[in-house]
Amino acid sequence: MNIEQTIEEHINQIREYYHHLHANPEISFQEQKTAAYIYTQLSAMGMEVHQLPQNAIIGVLPGNSHKKSVGLRAELDALPITEATGMPFASKNAGVMHACGHDLHMTIALGLALILSKKDRSQIGDIVFVFQHAEEKIPGGAGDVLKSSFFQSHKPNVMLALHSFPDLKAGEIGLRGGSYMASGDEIDIIINGPGGHAALPHKTIDTVLVASHVIVGLQQICSRFIPTHIPAVLTFGNIEANSVMNIIPKRVKIEGTFRIMNEEWRSKSLQQIKKLAKGIAESAGAQCTGEIRNGYPSIFNNPEITRQATDALKEIFAAKHIHELPLRMTTDDFGYYAQTIPSLYFRLGVAKTNGECAGLHTPEFMPEFSAVSTGIQSLYTIINKLTE
Numbered sequence: 001m002n003i004e005q006t007i008e009e010h011i012n013q014i015r016e017y018y019h020h021l022h023a024n025p026e027i028s029f030q031e032q033k034t035a036a037y038i039y040t041q042l043s044a045m046g047m048e049v050h051q052l053p054q055n056a057i058i059g060v061l062p063g064n065s066h067k068k069s070v071g072l073r074a075e076l077d078a079l080p081i082t083e084a085t086g087m088p089f090a091s092k093n094a095g096v097m098h099a100c101g102h103d104l105h106m107t108i109a110l111g112l113a114l115i116l117s118k119k120d121r122s123q124i125g126d127i128v129f130v131f132q133h134a135e136e137k138i139p140g141g142a143g144d145v146l147k148s149s150f151f152q153s154h155k156p157n158v159m160l161a162l163h164s165f166p167d168l169k170a171g172e173i174g175l176r177g178g179s180y181m182a183s184g185d186e187i188d189i190i191i192n193g194p195g196g197h198a199a200l201p202h203k204t205i206d207t208v209l210v211a212s213h214v215i216v217g218l219q220q221i222c223s224r225f226i227p228t229h230i231p232a233v234l235t236f237g238n239i240e241a242n243s244v245m246n247i248i249p250k251r252v253k254i255e256g257t258f259r260i261m262n263e264e265w266r267s268k269s270l271q272q273i274k275k276l277a278k279g280i281a282e283s284a285g286a287q288c289t290g291e292i293r294n295g296y297p298s299i300f301n302n303p304e305i306t307r308q309a310t311d312a313l314k315e316i317f318a319a320k321h322i323h324e325l326p327l328r329m330t331t332d333d334f335g336y337y338a339q340t341i342p343s344l345y346f347r348l349g350v351a352k353t354n355g356e357c358a359g360l361h362t363p364e365f366m367p368e369f370s371a372v373s374t375g376i377q378s379l380y381t382i383i384n385k386l387t388e
Contacts, residue, residue: 069157072160170367
């Protein structure tokens with residue numbers, strides 16, 4: 001099958017998918033209408049379709065049972081952002097926008113499903129299409145999918161996902177074998193003291209100063225505690241004192257995020273963060289409490305699958321369009337799939353030919369529609385390579 005020509009034959013329907021999904025975004029755990037739309041489209045293709053209570057849709061397109069089965073994850077949810085693209089198919093839902101490319105990912109998955117549903121599939125195994133809810137919000141939707149009996153009864157041999165990448169132009173692909181993306185945990189630390197007058201600090205405990213020492217002291221987690229060859233980041237992005245210039249508050253809250261590429265050291269580091277923060281605060285006479293909300297695990301791309309995919313893509317795209325990605329400290333709950341299934345998470349260029357593209361999670365983000373064709377071609381090629 002000439003996949004490029006076949007995509008062009010169905011491009012009007014694929015564009016219709018995209019315009020509908022972009023115009024009707026829903027935030028995490030509220031994707032009911034999006035899920036209903038996906039369910040209807042997959043059912044019309046003759047798939048066995050199952051919906052989870054949390055909104056995820058799983059469709060199974062049967063192939064050759066003697067071949068490897070492949071799963072494809074696409075995300076349903078959008079972000080609480082007011083769109084500013086000015087497009088005629090812009091979001092109809094106030095304050096909600098597909099600013100991370102999830103609409104593009106769903107469109108690519110639907111386009112691939114549409115094409116495969118009309119073609120001979122004797123040379124490939126079953127394809128499990130996972131349209132997953134709540135990627136954008138901890139605890140994420142991947143865990144719900146993995147725990148579902150339907151997914152477990154159709155568990156694929158390989159799991160794939162692609163993600164929009166404004167750093168690359170439409171028509172370009174980025175891959176990296178091994179560790180690629182970090183885990184991500186949310187940290188709240190609360191410093192408590194008696195409070196008092198700012199001019200009389202000797203009569204109280206300066207909770208703001210203690211919080212400052214905690215922030216500075218915790219930087220040794222990455223620089224002195226974690227082995228130097230393991231990428232890690234600890235950043236505190238918010239401090240809440242809710243006070244004024246001449247009052248030492250009773251309570252200061254600091255909020256941060258911890259990212260790392262190693263699951264063993266992730267656990268050790270989180271324990272050390274608790275221990276160190278408490279010790280610093282108590283040494284100054286303050287009390288320290290807090291909460292760590294475990295986020296997504298790191299993403300590890302199976303090296304052999306990555307190699308096979310890279311080789312296959314170079315056969316249909318010019319080598320200059322295939323890039324090796326650097327390590328990235330952002331997160332994605334696709335890491336849950338990668339923990340249990342040999343997986344590949346790769347990047348799809350979405351910038352214009354001159355490289356211009358607004359960033360992910362911004363009101364102006366608008367990927368080049370031509371990236372849809374590249375995405376479908378890429379997945380089709382990788383699936384055929386992995387199941388040959």
